[in-house]
Amino acid sequence: MNGQVSEKKMHSVRWLLAVGWLTLIFSLFYDPISPWLTNPSHLISPIHLHPEEYLDPSNCVKVQGICLPQQPYALAARIFWAMIVPISIMILLVFGHELWRRICPLYFFSQIPLALGIQRHLKIVNPNTGQVRHDLASVEKKSWLGRNYLYLQFGLFYLGLNIRILFVNSDRLALGIFLLLTITSAITVGFLFKGRSWCQYFCPMASVQIFYTGPRGLLGSDAHLKSPHSITQSTCRTVNSFGKEKSACVSCQSPCIDIDAERSYWEGITRADQKLVFYGYFGLMLGFYFYYYLYSGNWEYYFSGAWTHESGQLHTLFNPGFYIFARAIPIPKLVAAPVTLAVFTAASYFAFELLEKAYKAYVQRQNKYINSEQVLHVLFVSCTFISFNVFFLFGGRPNLNLLPNWVILIFNALVAIFSGMWLYCSLGRSKERYFRESLVSGLRRQLNKLALDWPKLLEGRSLQDLLPDEVYVLGKVLPNFHRTDRVRVYKGVLQEALEKGNIRSVESLLILRDMRQQLKVTDEEHDSVFRELGVEDKLFHI
Numbered sequence: 001m002n003g004q005v006s007e008k009k010m011h012s013v014r015w016l017l018a019v020g021w022l023t024l025i026f027s028l029f030y031d032p033i034s035p036w037l038t039n040p041s042h043l044i045s046p047i048h049l050h051p052e053e054y055l056d057p058s059n060c061v062k063v064q065g066i067c068l069p070q071q072p073y074a075l076a077a078r079i080f081w082a083m084i085v086p087i088s089i090m091i092l093l094v095f096g097h098e099l100w101r102r103i104c105p106l107y108f109f110s111q112i113p114l115a116l117g118i119q120r121h122l123k124i125v126n127p128n129t130g131q132v133r134h135d136l137a138s139v140e141k142k143s144w145l146g147r148n149y150l151y152l153q154f155g156l157f158y159l160g161l162n163i164r165i166l167f168v169n170s171d172r173l174a175l176g177i178f179l180l181l182t183i184t185s186a187i188t189v190g191f192l193f194k195g196r197s198w199c200q201y202f203c204p205m206a207s208v209q210i211f212y213t214g215p216r217g218l219l220g221s222d223a224h225l226k227s228p229h230s231i232t233q234s235t236c237r238t239v240n241s242f243g244k245e246k247s248a249c250v251s252c253q254s255p256c257i258d259i260d261a262e263r264s265y266w267e268g269i270t271r272a273d274q275k276l277v278f279y280g281y282f283g284l285m286l287g288f289y290f291y292y293y294l295y296s297g298n299w300e301y302y303f304s305g306a307w308t309h310e311s312g313q314l315h316t317l318f319n320p321g322f323y324i325f326a327r328a329i330p331i332p333k334l335v336a337a338p339v340t341l342a343v344f345t346a347a348s349y350f351a352f353e354l355l356e357k358a359y360k361a362y363v364q365r366q367n368k369y370i371n372s373e374q375v376l377h378v379l380f381v382s383c384t385f386i387s388f389n390v391f392f393l394f395g396g397r398p399n400l401n402l403l404p405n406w407v408i409l410i411f412n413a414l415v416a417i418f419s420g421m422w423l424y425c426s427l428g429r430s431k432e433r434y435f436r437e438s439l440v441s442g443l444r445r446q447l448n449k450l451a452l453d454w455p456k457l458l459e460g461r462s463l464q465d466l467l468p469d470e471v472y473v474l475g476k477v478l479p480n481f482h483r484t485d486r487v488r489v490y491k492g493v494l495q496e497a498l499e500k501g502n503i504r505s506v507e508s509l510l511i512l513r514d515m516r517q518q519l520k521v522t523d524e525e526h527d528s529v530f531r532e533l534g535v536e537d538k539l540f541h542i
Contacts, residue, residue, distance in 0.1 A: 004221070005102075007237045007245050014108040021105045021179075027076040028176035034075040047075070047402060061306040063296040064323040073309035077175055078398065081164075081308055086396035088205075089212060093388055094418055096217020097209045097261055098233035101199060109183050110190035110198035120192050136194035138252055139201050149201040150273035154280065156204040158341060161288050165337045166317060170310040195252030196236060207277045214384050215262045215377075215429045218422045223260035224438040227445060228499040234258040266431045269373050269380070276349065278380040282387045283348020287341040289394040294340060295333065297323035305398030352379055373431045381426040388419045439493060439512060446492035490521045491529045498533065 027034070037045040060067035091100050101107060113119045121134040139146050168175040189198040199206060213220070223232035231237050231247050235258050238248040249259065257264040268274045292302035301307060320328035321336020331339075356379050363370050392415045400408055444464070455462060497512070516526060 007239055010102045013103050014105065017103055018105040018108045024076050024080060025176050025179050027074065028172040028179075031074040031076060031172075035072040037075065039072045047399075061300055061304050062298060063301055063306075063310075064320065064328055065297065065326065068301075068306050068310060071311070074172060077170055077172060078305055078308040080175070081169065082305060082396050082399045086392070089208075089388070089391060089395060090418075092209055092212035092217065093384070093422055094218045096220030096233075097213040097257060098217070098220055100209060101196075101234035101258060104199075104205075106183065106186045106203060106205075107196065107199055110186040110196070112187050113191040114194075118191065119194065136250070137192060138194050138250070139197055141254075145201055148273070150207060150210075150271075150277060153202070153204055153207045154273070154277055156202075157207055158284060158345070160204050161284065161341060162338050165288070165291060166334060167314065169307050169313060171313045174314065193252070195250040196258060197252050199258075200253045200256070207281070210257070210265075210274070211277055211281050211384060212388065213257075213261055213265075214381055214422075214426050215265045215434075216426070217261075218418060218425065220261065222262075222437075224263060224434060225441045228496050232259055233261060262429070262434055266373070266434055269376050269431070275376070278383045279349040279352040280345045281348075282352075282383055282390070283344040283346070284341055285387055285391060286348070287344025290344070291337055291340045294322050294324065295336070297326065302394070303397055303401060308398065352383060355379060371431075377430070378427065381423060384426075385419055385423045388422075389415060439497060442493040442496035443489065445496070446489040449492070486520060487525050487529065490516060490525075491532065494529060495533060 037047055039045070060070065062068070088100065120137050122137050124133050124135055126133075139149075141147075145152070163178065168178045185202070186198045189202050193201075216222070221233055223230075226232050229247075231245060235256075236248040236250070237245050239245055249256075255264045255267050289302065292307060293299055296302075317334045318332045321331045321333035322329035329336075356375060359378065360375055363375070392412075400411060494512070521529075
């Protein structure tokens with residue numbers, strides 16, 4: 001549904017969000033207004049400091065047994081960490097990556113070199129003809145970055161969380177510089193490489209997008225059910241001189257999450273880097289939030305939001321990094337925070353590895369057959385479901401706790417409902433089902449081209465009424481087909497599947513073989529179709 005919103009409207013939304021983000025960054029350097037809202041004398045403000053907390057030294061937020069001084073503070077850091085970040089996580093699970101990637105301000109900034117026509121070009125010489133052409137640079141799939149980008153993105157995400165804890169959570173100047181450097185990085189990558197290379201290969205949030213979207217967002221669209229050459233999900237697009245949208249994809253990555261998120265998910269599900277993202281994210285997130293407790297000695301430090309405006313954050317780097325059982329442990333915070341996040345991440349990864357083995361053993365004891373992809377899928381969506389609910393026990397709570405109890409209860413209910421619905425929908429997906437739906441979608445389009453009375457043949461139902469799993473219904477229709485019709489339909493389905501790149505896996509080949517048998521296409525006709533399509537890869541001759 002999000003992919004159908006016009007690019008013109010989305011471009012306006014990106015402009016507004018980019019301007020809003022720059023305004024927020026500017027307020028980190030200069031903000032004479034928002035401290036008024038936190039002043040204890042301004043009782044009409046919902047976020048004012050309570051006078052008793054401001055004046056009574058015994059009623060305070062403590063860090064390692066010492067009261068934090070309470071002063072009126074600017075709100076930019078609190079808005080960014082406790083509002084914008086949680087909203088982005090909610091968007092990813094409910095609407096999927098496709099909405100976020102179309103409105104993301106960093107994507108907007110990364111496209112500035114393209115808009116200005118100043119992207120880097122490489123000189124390419126044809127060794128046969130000697131002709132010289134200039135083309136935009138791209139990340140080679142077989143390069144180190146092309147093979148290890150998920151490790152890099154997850155590593156940058158880990159680094160970013162440490163930077164938050166140590167340097168930029170409450171230091172407005174440091175946070176402002178950090179965000180400006182991030183924007184500069186996005187623009188630089190946009191200059192060096194074509195397409196959405198920043199989003200695909202560098203952005204630390206990309207691993208988070210993969211994690212919370214999974215096979216699809218709750219309200220995400222189904223790209224694999226669209227006809228070939230359709231503009232799906234968050235595919236790069238532009239508007240021509242006639243006001244019509246067209247794809248602006250330059251193939252910077254394949255398979256591409258922006259074109260078909262579910263295909264990208266299934267094709268990468270057995271990769272070690274994708275397993276690290278799903279199994280490690282929960283621990284990384286949990287370690288991040290638990291470190292506030294391990295550092296301060298209490299939960300009030302985090303849930304009060306005091307960490308968003310704590311004065312002198314940079315001066316605490318070499319203070320004791322742990323305060324456990326009312327005792328400071330003399331490990332510098334500069335070391336304690338990275339170690340905590342790393343230990344939690346490793347513990348999470350190995351814990352889910354053990355769960356994976358236990359689940360496989362359970363399935364075998366039940367004499368059920370589930371392939372390795374489906375086992376990983378169950379564990380992956382379970383990781384996301386658990387993480388989403390745990391995240392919202394912490395994410396946004398400093399601001400949410402300022403609201404009436406009934407609002408908090410409604411919010412908690414929405415988190416449970418959204419995550420439960422997402423889990424139910426995601427557990428019902430499988431790699432085989434995805435490829436079957438892809439081929440059946442093409443089959444519908446090809447059958448619609450035949451001049452047949454489908455309601456009569458299907459006992460009052462239309463082709464659109466048939467579910468993907470009801471392909472068997474075609475068996476009742478086949479006797480009414482002329483041989484040339486069967487071959488033409490098979491050729492059309494195969495051609496669409498080749499254009500989408502959806503028949504490279506074993507599962508898809510088996511499904512194609514079943515469809516071929518249902519359409520009663522002979523081996524000779526099958527070979528003839530492949531020759532007509534110019535396909536010589538023996539892999540497809542099933």
